[in-house]
Amino acid sequence: MKNFIYIISIGLFIGLSACNDLDLAPLSEGSTDNWYNNEVEINMSINNLYGAGFWGNDQVDWTDDWTYRENLTAITSATVNGEWGTVEGLWANSYTAITRANTIIHNLENSDIGLSQEVLDQYKAEARFARAYQYAKLVSHYGDVVFYHDNIPLDEAYSLTRTDKDEVMKTVYEDFDYAIDHLPVSYSNNEIKRGTKGAALAFKARAALYNGDFQIAKEAAQHCMELEVYDLYPDYGELFLPENRDASEIIFSIPRSTALNSDLSARGYLPRNSGGYATYDPSWDLLASYLCTDGLPVDQSPLFDPKEPFKNRDPRCNYTIVPFQSEFLGVMYQPHPDSLSVYNFNTGTYQINNDTKGNQFYASFNGLVWKKGIDQTWVDDFSAENSVIVIRYADVLLMYAEAAIELNEIDDTVIDVMNQVRARAYKVAPSNVSAYPAIKTRSQDELRSILRMERRMEFAFEGLRYMDLIRWKIAEDALNNPDYGMLDLEQLREEIVNKDLWFFPEVPQIDQNGVPDFSSMAQKGLIKQLTNRQFDASRQYLWPIPTKEILINSNLSQNPGY
Known part of the structure; x- marks a missing residue:
């Protein structure tokens, strides 16, 4: 067998910088010469496709939902370039996963290991599911990308060019369709967090929506809904807590555990009264964006009182951002500069209020702190065990609605799914239209505006806002x-x-x-x-191709403006 270097130039520098002795076939993963001989080895290889570094949504701090004192990111300061570590990391991680998937598919198609065709198809479907996800993510960020479905020798890797994104997306949809046909609806083992039919449909809908293929997005979302295996968790505020990591609303997630070196530094999110720093905070932009309980924005609703900004707001506001003068993590939260002491519900006494500028200069610079998904476990060891939710059923419902709105195929089902999401926030049935601001309009323009506001309220702090800004072309x-x-x-x-x-x-x-x-x-x-946030609309709707890749391969072109 001809030997190939499977982690080719795409992502090569990650591997070289990670260790001095580059082991191309570590014993835990095997190589094409000594691996894929039995089902155990195949399962180990497929499990490697689900590494946390390969999955997940974008960063909240790239958006207008976020405040970090007086700091900006490369995106929000318009300083993105091909040497930014995040640009390099996403490219490298995606291609590492793609190459692993290609290797698995190649060996499954060219090895005789005595498994039934049904089992082989399922394993191949998992690899194609992962590959489709990675290519879709690359296209949404970089546009035209390097594309390959085979294992290729190093000399060929140095000469690859970029493939038109529409051609790449055709293969993405084909891979997702194969996964949809051959993946199970669920697994019997609740601990398994692997691809399912529903996850393939949901990610296909997202990939299509991001690419402007609204008919494909609508059909995929509809088929996911028709599986009837997912539903909205009845309590929005509790959905994101660690104990609900297996809620039926969650379609695909990545487990996070403090025992497995949690990647979340909790102290930056926690109030100072709870031992945190209150540095990573919700923005005023986010707080102001929540509708009032009459379904109107704050500048149109007579219910909005700027002196009491949490009053008469969509419930998701108070579930996402800690309301003033409310108990949070056992202590009253109040950033008012004259509230120098606050009540501690754990001790039954008053304590110094470290969450006000009256006592602490470094209290939250805008008075806000995150609440969504945060509980006492974050305080106990300043870490978190919440699963990283990559996609959930509410997203499927709103993707279906958005695709239909953009196609101007607005019917009762569109209004129904949007009202399902909104009514859940109010803990009422969608049919109980007097108990929440039910959506009734059929106007395409009005529904588009409502849908965009709904997504912001529903998915704050979940990493979806960035791509919404990009694909709606409103980041500027x-x-x-x-x-x-x-x-x-x-x-x-x-x-x-x-x-x-x-x-x-x-x-x-x-x-x-x-x-x-x-x-x-x-x-x-x-x-x-x-x-002073900055966004350069002439170039930032796409990321640059990593500079290292351009230097190592002269056939790669750079995106405009970089």
């Missing part, structure tokens, strides 16, 4: 607005508290996509600009 609006927070302590008391303007001094304006405008308050000196 959302990410060219400054990020704001509270004035410094002396000014805050003088200009806001003493003039009875706490918390928001005015009502921000909201555009048709749910993007707030705080500029009027800023011009009056009532709020403080924390950062």
Whole structure:
């Protein structure tokens, strides 16, 4: 057998920098010469396709949902280039997974290991499922990408060119279709977190939606709904807690465990009263984007009171961001500068309030902290065991609705699925239209606007906002607005508290996509600009091809503007 280097130039530098002695066939993984001889070895290889580094959504801090004091990312500062580690890492990890999948498929098709055709088809379906996911992710970020379905020698790898993304997507849909046909609906072992028919349908719908193939997206989402194996968890606030990691709403997730070196540093998200730093916080943009309980944005609803911004809001607001003067992790949360002590529900006594600028300069710079999915386990060892939810049933419902809206195929099913998601937030049946702001309009423009606001409310803190901004082409609006927070302590008391303007001094304006405008308050000196977000629309809707790949392969072209 001719020997190939399977981790080819695509991702080569990751491997070289990770260890001094590059072992191309570690004993835990085998090689093509001594592996794939039995089902145990095949299962081990397939399990390697589900590594946490290969799956997951985008970062919240690339979006207008996020505040990190006075810091920006490469995306929100418009400094993205081909040497950014995230650009290199996504490319390398995706191609590592693709190459592993290709290797598995090649060996399954060319080896006689005595397994039934049904079992072989399922294993091959898992590899094609993983491969489709990786190529779809590459296309959504880079556009045209290097494409290969075979194991290739190193000299050929150095000469590969980019393939038109539409051609790549055709094979992505073919791979997903094969997975849909051959993967099981579920596994008997609840501990197994592997690809299923529903996951293949859901990811196909997402890939198609991101690529603007709305008919494909609609049909895939509809078929996923027709499986009737998923449903909305009845309590939105509890869905994301560690004990609900196996909820029937979750279609595909990656387990996270403190025992397995959790990748989440919890202290940055936790309030200072709970031993955290309150550095990674929800933005004012996110808080202002939640609709009121009458279904209207804050600048249109008579129910919105800027002095009590959590009152009369869609319930997902208070499930995602900690409301003021509410118990959180056993302590009252109150960032008001004159609230120098707060009640501790655990001890039954008052304690120094470290979550107010009145006591701590480094308390949350905008007064907000995350709540969604956070519980006492985060405090106990400053880590988290929540599963990383990659896709869930609410996304399938809203993808179906969005695709139908864009196709202008608006019927009762579109309104029904959107109302299912919204009614769940209010803990009522969708038919109980007097108990929540049910959606009734059939206007395409109005539904598009509602859908975009609904997605922001539903999926905050889940890594979906970035690609929504990119595919809707509204990143240039959302990410060219400054990020704001509270004035410094002396000014805050003088200009806001003493003039009875706490918390928001005015009502921000909201555009048709749910993007707030705080500029009027800023011009009056009532709020403080924390950062000056930047987004270069001439280039940033695509990422650059990693510079290392361009240097090693002269046949690779770079995306415009980089």
